[in-house]
Amino acid sequence: MTVMKSTIPDTARQVAGSALQNTLVDLLGISLIGKQAHWNIVGHRFRSLHLQLDELVTVIREAADTVAERAATLGLPPDGRPETIASAFALPGPKDGWIRDDDAVEMMVETLGAAATRLRERIDATERADPVTQDLLISITAELEKQRWMFAAEDASQTD
Template sequence: MTEIKSTLPEPARGIAGDALQGTLVDLLGISLIGKQAHWNIVGPRFRSIHLQLDEVVDTARAYSDTVAERAAALGISPDGRPETIAAAFTLPSPKDGWVQDTEVVGMMVESLGTAIGRLRERIAATDEPDPVTQDLLISITAELEKQRWMFEAENWPRDN
């Protein structure tokens, strides 16, 4: 079997690999829940949120490719198989069937917020072992925070 050699020492490679794999799962999952919501959203803000969901999906898909390629460059085989994603994905997802626009917004705010929290943990974990991976995770976090902010602004002013 061919093996890709890494320039990182093994302990650092393991930490970076775990951070990248967890991020890959979250990003692929976000793209799936974003599309599910995109196809099933209903309500007065259908069009604007429908289009915003496409932006999130495009972002998640583009970054998932970058994350997987970073893992491969480190000699870590990225695992984006459906069964892997299904087994490891734990972010909030849309319910079955049609979903009200306000529910979609709330679900996306929560899902993105959870993913951002995990990314911040991975940023801290990769600080010393692999600043290159950390830099990638910082970029992803910034973009997901922007997307989360845009969804959260959809529900302003709040009823409570």
């Protein structure tokens, strides 16, 4: 079996790899939450939120792919297996059954906010270890915060 070689030192690669793997788990989990809400949302804002959730999932899946490819570039095999996501995912998510539109908005604001907070910690951790990974995490954080803002704008109580 061929192993990919990294251009950065092992210690830096491990720091970046941990940040990337944890981010991959968060992103893949958010994409599943987004689809779960998309399929089960009910309420007077059904259509607009249904479409907004699909847009979110597309953005999140693209970011997950970029994160996984960065890990592979560093010689670290990304792990997006269902059992990995199920065991490691720690962000807020929906309960089973139908999801009221207001509850979906609140959940997405909370989940995206928690993910952005976790990403900011990883940004700090990768600053010296791998500025390229840090830059990637910064751009993903900006997108998550933008998506959070878009959901929060659905509910004025979430913008305070």
